[in-house]
Amino acid sequence: MQPMTSRARPLGTINRRGIRGLVAAGLLCAALAGSGAAAALAGGGAAAAAATPSGLGAGGAPLAAGAAQATGCASVHQATSAVVTRYLVVPVPVSGGTRTYTQRHATLVRALFASFCAALAHGGRPQPAALCAAHKGGSSFSGTFYGGRRILATFTYSERTCPLLVLTAAGKTRAAVVIGKVAAAAPHLKADLAAVLGIPVSQV
Numbered sequence: 001m002q003p004m005t006s007r008a009r010p011l012g013t014i015n016r017r018g019i020r021g022l023v024a025a026g027l028l029c030a031a032l033a034g035s036g037a038a039a040a041l042a043g044g045g046a047a048a049a050a051a052t053p054s055g056l057g058a059g060g061a062p063l064a065a066g067a068a069q070a071t072g073c074a075s076v077h078q079a080t081s082a083v084v085t086r087y088l089v090v091p092v093p094v095s096g097g098t099r100t101y102t103q104r105h106a107t108l109v110r111a112l113f114a115s116f117c118a119a120l121a122h123g124g125r126p127q128p129a130a131l132c133a134a135h136k137g138g139s140s141f142s143g144t145f146y147g148g149r150r151i152l153a154t155f156t157y158s159e160r161t162c163p164l165l166v167l168t169a170a171g172k173t174r175a176a177v178v179i180g181k182v183a184a185a186a187p188h189l190k191a192d193l194a195a196v197l198g199i200p201v202s203q204v
Helices: 015-037 072-078 106-121 127-135 178-183 188-195
Strands: 008-010 082-085 097-101 140-147 150-158 165-170 172-177
Touching: 072 106, 072 150, 072 165, 082 106, 082 188, 097 188, 106 150, 106 165, 106 172, 106 178, 106 188
Parallel strands: none
Antiparallel strands: 008 097, 082 097, 082 140, 140 150, 150 165, 165 172
């Protein structure tokens, strides 16, 4: 198996737009948990990462110029890299509480993308609000999935209140509170995210 090539580069300050997005996501999380259903959002989603990875496919092979370009969750198999920013619970010196990772191991990237899509596919199922109330907080994340140089999807995922996933792809934004049956539909989501970032699951 090809070794993972995650790298982290600290940022000087937290992006204010990213903070506003995470705050809005937290408010949406409470609303969704109270109503017992995940709702589609009108526009928005995570901001695209500033750095665009090179146009390489799985194993470092160039993407075929004439390859069919799927959209949305149908494009999971085309993902070749991801850029993810992690917003730490406790700010650290220099970075201002953020870490940005670039992952070019296509297998790891596709596994995370697929887990997100599996959770969102069950996002309309009512979930007990008590499950969210019992959730222990964690970090928040935003990122972008790439197929070569093409942006396939952007996302935010927050563990700070209750687990809320928001993914924008093909011009559509979907959201889901990842608890109960939704979490069961994507049992490896946290492990897949940890693998992309190269951190222990306990830090997700």
